[in-house]
Amino acid sequence: MADYLLEMRGIVKAFSGVKALNGIDLRVRPGECVGLCGENGAGKSTLMKVLSAVYPYGDWEGSIHWDGQELRARGVRETETAGIVIIHQELMLVPHLSVTENVFLGNEITTRLGTLDYAAMHRRAAELMAELKMPHVNVARPVAQYGGGHQQLIEIAKALNKRARLLILDEPTSSLTKAETAILLDIIRDLKRKGVACVMISHKLDEIEAVCDTITVIRDGRHIGTRPMGELTVDQIITMMVGREITELFPREAHEIGEVVFEARHVTCHDIDNPMRKRVDDVSFSLRHGEILGVAGLVGAGRTEMAMAIFGSYPGRHGLELRLDGQPLRVRSPQEAVEAGICLVPEDRKRHGIVPLMGVGYNITLSVLQHYARLGLIDEAAELKAIEEMIARLHIKTASPLLAIRGLSGGNQQKAVLAKMLLARPRVLILDEPTRGVDVGAKYEIYKLMMALVKEGVAILMISSELPELLGVSDRVLVSGEGRLRGDFINDGLSQETVMAAAIGQIAEAA
Incomplete structure (x- = not known):
């Protein structure tokens, strides 16, 4: 033996x-x-x-x-x-x-x-x-x-x-x-x-x-x-x-938070299979320039459904009111959302974020292909330049921009999905479980990118099931439970215990 x-x-x-x-x-x-x-x-x-x-x-x-x-x-x-x-x-x-x-x-x-x-x-x-x-x-x-x-x-x-x-x-x-x-x-x-x-x-x-x-x-x-x-x-x-020490896993940097840029009011989503049940029940919140707003909650809290409704991709019956820069905004499809400057990195990148057999580069430019069109033809040189810049900016490891994206590791696929949304120059960026299945080094890079974006004034809504992550990078944390908003906390000494108490419906005391 x-x-x-x-x-x-x-x-x-x-x-x-x-x-x-x-x-x-x-x-x-x-x-x-x-x-x-x-x-x-x-x-x-x-x-x-x-x-x-x-x-x-x-x-x-x-x-x-x-x-x-x-x-x-x-x-x-x-x-x-x-x-x-x-x-x-x-x-x-x-x-x-x-x-x-x-x-x-x-x-x-x-x-x-x-x-x-x-x-x-x-x-x-x-x-x-x-x-x-x-x-x-x-x-x-x-x-x-x-x-x-x-x-x-x-x-x-x-x-x-x-x-x-x-x-x-x-x-x-x-x-x-x-x-x-x-x-x-x-x-x-x-x-x-x-x-x-x-x-x-x-x-x-x-x-x-x-x-x-x-x-x-x-x-x-x-x-x-x-x-x-x-x-x-x-x-x-x-x-x-x-190959190096990461002494601070969550690289929080000072950044200025401005006025309210985006509001979602009375977000309600009905279950696809059972329309009598509400997956999201009358949730309202606001988001400011340069703010990272975390969303916490247990499984089934309705966080992903809320994000999909805002992005115009929720398949079931739903209703909501959106305001951007104080003006009413109607979003009926993801295309309209992207055109308005609202972008989503979805929870399930395999199903909703990538086209597996398509090249890495073409996945990156997919949401803004019209930017490279001239008289019905694609300016391939301009498109390739944008692709190469994004691959370098997000440190995407790929042998070639033409390599089918399914051949990349999960973390590099996630970076490509992020690159696709960043090319659309978002004003509001929704990140649904952005570091799921991503290693600690790539997580650090994503957090650094988030900090760079909010310094530019981008407003970020981040949904995460990892409380240390939410508390490590968010300026404010919303807590949802069973489809309803159960807490809205400034992240100053906020504890995991407080967030969890709110998520399960207990009376949360100030941290």
Whole structure:
């Protein structure tokens, strides 16, 4: 029996001559959880695609040893058969199929007659749900009827059904609540006790610290170091990741806050599936020149729906009054919002922020393409100049502006979405979870950019589920709960406890 279940030695992977990985080593023992850390674009996902044979043997240099034997997998089916299973950040479930059908997709149990043995599959799926502390889940119901936290655990059930000996978790908690995250971390601990090895990719270093035994850090495609978690602090991990100390994670800078520039009054959004229910219930607020107004609230508080209504993109029945510079403003579509100077960086960049197969540069200019049109033709030179300026300004890591944006890391995709909105020269910029799935170095860059924008007079409305982030950068914080506004606090000594008390409907005392 080998000491290590997995050994990746000197892995090199290049794209068009550019090395995305340059000599990476990774080792994992049975029952060990290794945290794979690095900034967006460092090569973490590329390394896992090499391991899981998305990039098959022959497409890369180096060697992979699995349970003491060299592994030369030509496809994902081979690595899954060996016991290496990856759970991607974007869940790979079929919403309208049942829990059981998703768990057994591609690995169905059949009867002697060749028909699907649903009874056996339902039994096994129910056993897996119980093992993952979800015995209440009805495995015959469609996956779409369960929330994001349940779906994440269903993905793990699917992996365990494939007899996973090594589980790769790519940002597993990015869409989970705090309670769901705690359950998932407990499940990882249980899997470790049963001898299942894990590689966990996460930008939430407190979670890495909670469950990982060993930390491997890569930066710009190179192996920076591997050390036991017990020998490291979170600050030391950050220094290894970014190559410098970030002594102040939230770079607040003095900036002047002017008069009220934007008002939203009586924002009301009805649930799409149940119009009798209000997702946002008569919310009103104002926003000033050069102000960062944070919006806090628990899941289901209606923050995203409010942002979509303001931007003209909420698909359900809704009503609101908007005023810009004291004048009534009517917004019936995102195009009208952008033309008025109201821009939105959406919560779900994959669905609402990018066109995956389109080039990075063309994604950036998509919202202002008319600016480069002359007599019905695009001035390609002017468009390319704007693209290159934005890529440089936001430090977007891409081999080429023509590269399909889906090939970029999540953080660099987010920067491209930001670039797209900045080209529209916003007066009011709405940021919905702007740093979700973004590493600590890229977060710092986004915060610095926000500070630069408010110094120019841009008004920012930032929705975030991370209270330290809201308190770290906001001038004022709105708190919403169950669709209603429950607090409006100046961020001067404001505490997380005060914000949470307001969010759950308790009487909040001044901080």
